Amino acid sequence: MTRSTTDIPHHIVIIGGGPVGATLALALQQQGLASTVLESRAQGAAHADQRALALSYGSRLILERLGVWDELAAQATAINTIHISQRGSFGRTLLQASEHDQPALGYVLSYGALSAALDRAIADGDSIAMHYQSEASAILPGPNHAQVSYRQQDADRQLQCTLAVLADGGRSLGDIPGMQREIVEYGHDALVSKVQCELPHDNIAYERFTPAGPMALLPNGARDFSLVWTGKQDEVSQLLQLSDAAFLQQLHANFGDRVGQFLHVGKRLSFPLRLAHLKPVTAPHLVVIGNAAQTMHPVAGQGFNIGLRDAWELASVLGTGAESGSVTMLERYRELRKTDSQGGMRFTDFLVKLFNNNIVGLSSLRAAGLGLLDLVPPAKAHLVEKMSFGGRG
Numbered sequence: 001m002t003r004s005t006t007d008i009p010h011h012i013v014i015i016g017g018g019p020v021g022a023t024l025a026l027a028l029q030q031q032g033l034a035s036t037v038l039e040s041r042a043q044g045a046a047h048a049d050q051r052a053l054a055l056s057y058g059s060r061l062i063l064e065r066l067g068v069w070d071e072l073a074a075q076a077t078a079i080n081t082i083h084i085s086q087r088g089s090f091g092r093t094l095l096q097a098s099e100h101d102q103p104a105l106g107y108v109l110s111y112g113a114l115s116a117a118l119d120r121a122i123a124d125g126d127s128i129a130m131h132y133q134s135e136a137s138a139i140l141p142g143p144n145h146a147q148v149s150y151r152q153q154d155a156d157r158q159l160q161c162t163l164a165v166l167a168d169g170g171r172s173l174g175d176i177p178g179m180q181r182e183i184v185e186y187g188h189d190a191l192v193s194k195v196q197c198e199l200p201h202d203n204i205a206y207e208r209f210t211p212a213g214p215m216a217l218l219p220n221g222a223r224d225f226s227l228v229w230t231g232k233q234d235e236v237s238q239l240l241q242l243s244d245a246a247f248l249q250q251l252h253a254n255f256g257d258r259v260g261q262f263l264h265v266g267k268r269l270s271f272p273l274r275l276a277h278l279k280p281v282t283a284p285h286l287v288v289i290g291n292a293a294q295t296m297h298p299v300a301g302q303g304f305n306i307g308l309r310d311a312w313e314l315a316s317v318l319g320t321g322a323e324s325g326s327v328t329m330l331e332r333y334r335e336l337r338k339t340d341s342q343g344g345m346r347f348t349d350f351l352v353k354l355f356n357n358n359i360v361g362l363s364s365l366r367a368a369g370l371g372l373l374d375l376v377p378p379a380k381a382h383l384v385e386k387m388s389f390g391g392r393g
C-alpha cells in the first residue's frame with residue numbers, strides 16, 4: 001500500500017524555509033531524520049536579499065558542520081575587532097579576536113547568499129521534502145499529532161505530523177492553540193543601508209551608542225560597511241527622507257571621524273524594532289524556533305544567531321532518539337534553550353535601556369563602564385564567549 005503524505009508516522013514538518021528552518025532541515029538530515037519544509041516564497045526568491053546578517057563565530061561552526069561554510073567563506077567578511085563607544089565621551093572598549101583565541105569574532109554575510117547556500121545543500125540532500133509556494137494557514141496541535149493546513153498551487157492541503165516546527169520568522173501564524181506571544185514595541189525603527197567611507201574598514205565593526213539610539217557599522221565586502229542605525233520612529237523617517245549628501249553629513253556628525261568622511265550611501269530601508277517572545281508553549285507536538293520564538297533589538301547582533309542555535313539544538317535532541325513531539329522531548333528542548341534565549345533577550349533589552357536613558361550622570365557612568373570593561377580581561381572574555389556561543393544551558 002502506498003502511503004499518502006497525511007499518514008506518514010513520525011514526520012517532522014517545518015513551517016518556514018528561511019535560514020533557521022533550512023538549517024534545522026539540514027541538521028536533522030545529518031542526524032538521519034527526514035523532514036518536510038513548507039515555504040511560502042517561490043524557489044530562489046530570497047537569493048537577492050541584500051540584508052546583512054551578523055553571524056557569530058559559533059554560527060560559523062554550525063554552518064561548517066552542515067557543510068555549507070566552504071561555499072560561504074568567500075562571500076563573508078570577517079569581523080576581527082569590535083569597537084564599542086558612546087557619542088560625547090571618551091570611554092571605549094575594544095574586543096579583538098586575537099585576544100580570544102578565535103580566527104574572527106564574527107562575520108557579515110548577506111541573507112541572500114546564506115539562503116542560496118542552504119537551498120543548494122537542501123536540494124543536494126535526499127531526506128528533505130522542500131515545498132516552495134506552500135503557505136501554511138493553521139497548525140492544530142492535538143494529543144497524538146499536529147495537523148498543518150497549507151495552500152499549494154491553489155489547493156488546500158493538510159499534513160499530519162508528530163512534530164510541527166514553526167520557523168516562520170514570527171510574521172504569519174500568531175493564532176495557534178497553546179501559543180501566546182508577548183510583544184513590547186520599542187517605538188524605534190532600524191534604518192539599514194550600505195555605506196562607503198574614506199578609510200578602509202580593516203575588518204573592524206563599530207558599535208556606537210548615541211542619545212538617539214545605538215548604531216552599528218559592520219564591515220561588508222572589500223570597502224563597504226553595512227549600517228544599522230536605530231532611533232525613534234519619527235527620527236528614522238526623517239533620516240530616510242534626507243538627500244544622500246545630507247544623510248552622509250548627519251551620519252558623520254553622529255558617528256565621528258573614525259572611518260574618515262562618508263562618501264556614498266546605498267538604498268535606505270527601515271523596519272520596526274520590537275521585543276517579542278513566547279510564553280512557554282504548552283501544546284504537544286509543536287515547537288517554535290528562530291525569530292518566531294524570539295525577536296529582539298539588533299543592538300548586540302544576537303537574534304539571528306540564537307535562532308540558528310535553536311535549530312541546531314532541536315536537531316540534537318531529536319537525534320538522541322527522543323520521541324518526536326512527546327512531552328518529554330519538548331521539555332528537554334525547552335530546558336536546553338531557556339538560558340540562551342532568555343539571556344539573549346535580557347542582555348539586549350538591558351543594553352537598549354541603559355544606553356537610551358538620559359538620566360543626569362548616567363552618561364559619565366556608562367563612559368566609565370566602557371573604559372573599565374576595556375581594562376578587565378575576564379569581563380571581556382565573558383562578553384566574547386556570550387556573543388560567540390550564547391548562554392549555555
Ligand SMILES: Cc1cc2nc3c(=O)[nH]c(=O)nc-3n(C[C@H](O)[C@H](O)[C@H](O)COP(=O)(O)OP(=O)(O)OC[C@H]3O[C@@H](n4cnc5c(N)ncnc54)[C@H](O)[C@@H]3O)c2cc1C
Pocket residue numbers: 015016017018019020021038039040041051052053054134135136137167168169170171172173192228270271289290291292298301303304307
Ligand atoms: C525587514 C527586516 C530587515 C532585517 N534586517 C536585518 C539586518 O540588517 N541584520 C540582521 O542581523 N537581522 C536583520 N533582520 C532580522 C533577521 O532577518 C532575522 O533574525 C532572521 O531572518 C531570522 O530568521 P528566521 O529563519 O527565523 O526567519 P525569516 O528569515 O523571517 O524566515 C521565515 C521564512 O518563513 C517563510 N514563511 C513565513 N510565513 C510562512 C507561512 N505561513 N508558511 C510557509 N512559510 C512561511 C518566509 O517566507 C521566510 O522564508 C531583519 C528582519 C526584517 C524583518
